[in-house]
Amino acid sequence: MDTKHKLIAAAERVFDRHGFTATGMDRLTAEAGMSSRTLYKHAGSKTALMQAVLAERERRFMARLDVSGVDAIFVALAEWVHTEGARGCLFLRTLGETGADLPVLADAVMAHKAAFRERVAEIVAAEVGEETAAGLSEQILVLIEGATAAAVYRGPDAVAAARAAAATLIDGARR
Amino acid sequence: MDTKHKLIAAAERVFDRHGFTATGMDRLTAEAGMSSRTLYKHAGSKTALMQAVLAERERRFMARLDVSGVDAIFVALAEWVHTEGARGCLFLRTLGETGADLPVLADAVMAHKAAFRERVAEIVAAEVGEETAAGLSEQILVLIEGATAAAVYRGPDAVAAARAAAATLIDGARR
DNA sequence: TGAAATGTAAAACGATCGTTTTACATTTCG
DNA sequence: CGAAATGTAAAACGATCGTTTTACATTTCA
Incomplete structure (x- = not known):
């Protein structure tokens, strides 16, 4: 074992x-x-x-997403980049490498992304309420993906910028 | 020829x-x-x-980035996704496939991203002024990368969300 | 005790990799 | 005209691919 x-x-x-x-x-x-x-x-x-590998990666990544606020997501992401480095999302990279040629892997990637999106939506809804969360959670999702991608060449700065942007968006949605 | x-x-x-x-x-x-x-x-x-291929891709992509406002960037991105589909950034995917094992390609990717970032900074600065643009352009950069990545599994919705988020951030920076 | 389980080392499988070569046909143009 | 340029078709190069097999050593445990 x-x-x-x-x-x-x-x-x-x-x-x-x-x-x-x-x-x-x-x-x-x-x-x-x-x-x-x-x-x-x-x-x-x-x-x-x-x-x-993807199953193990998902387990470890989702464990880090066990937080209760949007800001904490970006703190967790900054920790991830600090300890594991920034080479982009392994799921999207795998999908990009094989396209639809290996359906088993493509399915695993899509399933992970669906679960990931669901989790983000929960966190956003808990912070700003169900009705406001609808459009906002997609924006937060984009910021997380963007921080992950841009960190490849911008490093931790990309995560910091995403964190600040998220704070602004959340703040604007509250009032 | x-x-x-x-x-x-x-x-x-x-x-x-x-x-x-x-x-x-x-x-x-x-x-x-x-x-x-x-x-x-x-x-x-x-x-x-x-x-x-990357040189040609850069030429075509940068031509689309020949716009004069942040919102127009996301309109251009939406057009790109509509006509060419969404399989993620070819530059980052290439870097992800080969890591540092093919320095010629890694260098081309980093050079493109530097030019891309520079162009985004120019567009943001023209819209909100030099001093405000400093931190804001990195946030816009993250939104573009995020829209590109998330569009792989969310389609045009990811671009629309990024566009709305950018509008909010620009609006907040103006006042 | 002894068979089942679990491991290593290394050779071999056919297939496919990126690249070069051989042989020949067509077009271009001074 | 005739040589240089540009193309195709196909075989061959050694290397490496993912996978299986052969032969043998060690550990586990009823």
Whole structure:
């Protein structure tokens, strides 16, 4: 059981830094410190391994989204960028790499984004009320995605700017 | 000369829809309707072809950014999504696919993003003045990136939300 | 004790990768 | 006219792809 988690953690690092398609199995076995036989016993296939990586990523990301205010979302995002770096959303990157050619991964990405959007809507609704939240939560969603994307070349400044913009928008919606 | 442009246009379509790494030369030659010998005569290599694609993409994208107000940026973005679809920023996707493993492409992406950021700053400054623009243009930048990313799974709604958010932020900065 | 489970190391599988080469047809233009 | 330029079609290059297999070592536990 420890072997599988070690594999997924190693695969997440390598896929995140070098991309899914460009990463060969030899690099995965080397990084995970195990033979290819063991890797395939646990993962099944390269695509299934990426599936497992996305599932683990979703678990970890959603745990950070367990907050009770919009501002806290951006604090959490700033922490994420600080500890894990900024290479863009792994889900959208995976979708972008494979397009619709690997439906299993495309479905996982879309399911994650639906859950993510739902969670953001809940947080916004709790802060400004159901009726105001309708249009506002989509704006907050865009700010989170934008901070994630822009942080690739702007670093923490992008997250800070998104945080400030969100505060302005929330403040405007309150009155 | 027409051959080269036909090649680049075909390569842009294929790379955009199926990714850079996952696309083989056979798919490129088929889509461009030419032999691999001719392709290599004009492009040099797969990486150089992607370089040319990014240069063409930048030319076309920057032409759309030739507007004189922040709101017009989002109108242009909405048009782009309508005519070309939403598969995310090709520059960031390319960077995400290859990481730092192909410095030529990474450099092209960073150079484009610097120019893009500069252009956005100019547009914002023209609208609210130099001193107010400092912090605000980074927020607008985040909104554009966010609309581009979120449009992958939210479609035109993401652009509309970003446009509304930008209007609110600009309005707040004016007074 | 001994069989089942779990691991490693390494060779091999056919397929496909990006690229070059060989052989030949057509067009361009001094 | 005739050579240079530009194209196609297709085979071949060595390398690497994702995956399976063979052979063997170690641990687990009824």
